[in-house]
Amino acid sequence: MDSADIVIVGSGHGGAQAAIALRQAGHDAPIAILSRDHTPPYERPPLSKEYLAGEKPLERILIRPETFWEERDIALHLGTNVAEVDWVAHEVVTGDGRRIGYRKLIWSGGGDPRRLSCPGSDLDGIHTVRHRHDVDQLRRELDAGARRAVVVGGGYIGLEAAAVLRKLGCEVTLLEMQPRLLGRVAGETLGEFFLDEHRRQGVDVRLETAVERIDGANGRVTGVVTAAIEGRESETIPADIVIVGIGIVASVGPLIAAGASGSNGVDVDEFCRTTLDDIYAIGDCAAHANAYADGAVIRLESVQNAHDMAACAAKAIMGDKQPYGALPWFWSNQYDLKLQTVGLSLNHDGGVIRGSVADRSFAVVYLREGRVIALDCVNRTRDYAQGRKLVEARAVVDPDLLADSDTPLKEML
Ligand code: FAD
Numbered sequence: 001m002d003s004a005d006i007v008i009v010g011s012g013h014g015g016a017q018a019a020i021a022l023r024q025a026g027h028d029a030p031i032a033i034l035s036r037d038h039t040p041p042y043e044r045p046p047l048s049k050e051y052l053a054g055e056k057p058l059e060r061i062l063i064r065p066e067t068f069w070e071e072r073d074i075a076l077h078l079g080t081n082v083a084e085v086d087w088v089a090h091e092v093v094t095g096d097g098r099r100i101g102y103r104k105l106i107w108s109g110g111g112d113p114r115r116l117s118c119p120g121s122d123l124d125g126i127h128t129v130r131h132r133h134d135v136d137q138l139r140r141e142l143d144a145g146a147r148r149a150v151v152v153g154g155g156y157i158g159l160e161a162a163a164v165l166r167k168l169g170c171e172v173t174l175l176e177m178q179p180r181l182l183g184r185v186a187g188e189t190l191g192e193f194f195l196d197e198h199r200r201q202g203v204d205v206r207l208e209t210a211v212e213r214i215d216g217a218n219g220r221v222t223g224v225v226t227a228a229i230e231g232r233e234s235e236t237i238p239a240d241i242v243i244v245g246i247g248i249v250a251s252v253g254p255l256i257a258a259g260a261s262g263s264n265g266v267d268v269d270e271f272c273r274t275t276l277d278d279i280y281a282i283g284d285c286a287a288h289a290n291a292y293a294d295g296a297v298i299r300l301e302s303v304q305n306a307h308d309m310a311a312c313a314a315k316a317i318m319g320d321k322q323p324y325g326a327l328p329w330f331w332s333n334q335y336d337l338k339l340q341t342v343g344l345s346l347n348h349d350g351g352v353i354r355g356s357v358a359d360r361s362f363a364v365v366y367l368r369e370g371r372v373i374a375l376d377c378v379n380r381t382r383d384y385a386q387g388r389k390l391v392e393a394r395a396v397v398d399p400d401l402l403a404d405s406d407t408p409l410k411e412m413l
Pocket residue numbers: 009010011012013014015034035036037043044045046047048080081082083108109110111129130131157251254282283284285300301302303304306329330331332333
């Protein structure tokens with residue numbers, strides 16, 4: 001192949017959905033997906049949940065059956081790294097030097113997991129969870145008898161992995177540098193709730209704890225050494241495996257090198273267009289002004305955002321330009337807990353709890369200047385479903401009424 005009408009870089013949620021949306025909108029010229037991944041498009045959320053637990057095989061996490069892509073005349077070029085973008089010539093250059101022309105380019109490169117940079121961080125047995133092969137390797141080591149796990153990072157991926165590892169019978173220690181869990185994405189109540197839950201399930205959670213180095217023998221990890229801080233000595237935690245869940249760096253190097261504007265990711269406008277002609281960017285790597293963050297420029301790392309941006313870019317390419325303004329939502333499963341969040345709680349200045357934290361069924365309703373801006377719902381699907389409308393409307397509701405579990409949220413609009 002030396003050209004396609006639309007070239008999509010990345011076969012994750014954004015890339016796959018962009019191709020699907022284009023075909024659904026009647027696009028009938030050649031589409032090519034170029035991706036470093038070696039597996040046809042698959043879902044990432046199960047990687048730290050059912051796939052890691054061994055409860056769902058690969059076939060059940062494929063975004064579409066394997067035959068779908070050929071049937072829709074979407075060419076999948078797997079194992080292909082895009083190393084360069086020549087926006088003047090409208091060509092991408094692959095790692096092995098092939099030049100592939102396009103009329104429109106959709107960049108959906110997602111992100112590369114951040115890695116530890118301390119001594120010992122390149123030992124065998126240290127894992128990130130981003131790709132299917134990461135989890136396959138982790139599973140092989142678990143099957144071979146690894147039992148003592150250290151998880152670095154108390155965000156969603158670290159917590160989900162910790163929950164699965166406990167279920168698989170591992171001893172789990174979780175290290176978080178911040179004074180609380182989920183500090184980047186949720187309010188204090190939720191962080192404290194998950195701290196209690198994980199400790200109750202037997203995870204040894206250490207807050208305000210950084211990694212100083214990783215010890216090993218014969219090239220393989222044997223322990224994680226924590227950094228000493230005032231009043232607390234350094235300690236070695238024995239480990240057969242280490243899982244690092246400390247965020248991602250947006251995979252946009254070739255676009256930035258080509259001159260696209262961006263610092264944390266690549267900047268896009270309301271139609272997902274980068275500053276380079278005919279190049280769109282979507283999903284985890286796309287920095288955009290988000291209406292639910294009061295117009296602040298942010299990147300969102302969620303399936304919802306990847307899907308909705310894919311639809312937005314596909315529509316714009318098909319001449320049906322509609323500005324991106326989708327309501328953010330997200331979920332996380334840990335043990336028997338189903339967390340569903342809607343809206344963005346960053347910059348909240350108030351909060352109301354509905355239901356009972358002790359009974360493990362509650363919603364935190366986040367407020368800014370008296371308006372409902374987000375909800376975190378734990379085992380509380382009805383509040384999640386009904387609360388969406390309050391967030392969309394940025395409704396002003398009396399906090400006492402919000403806290404009243406007997407009054408459904410849908411009656412508060
Ligand atoms: P990705 O899905 O990461 O796809 C990026 C693609 O680009 C990959 O195929 C990659 O190989 C390819 N690529 C990158 N650079 C290049 C290049 N230069 N050349 C060629 N190919 C390239 N979201 C939720 O909403 N709920 C959840 O519960 C949830 N759980 C998650 C659990 C895990 C373990 C992970 C990793 C993510 C989770 N997410 C969850 C986030 C969600 O999966 C991402 O937001 C989503 O995958 C983003 O889609 P994307 O297309 O932007 O990026």
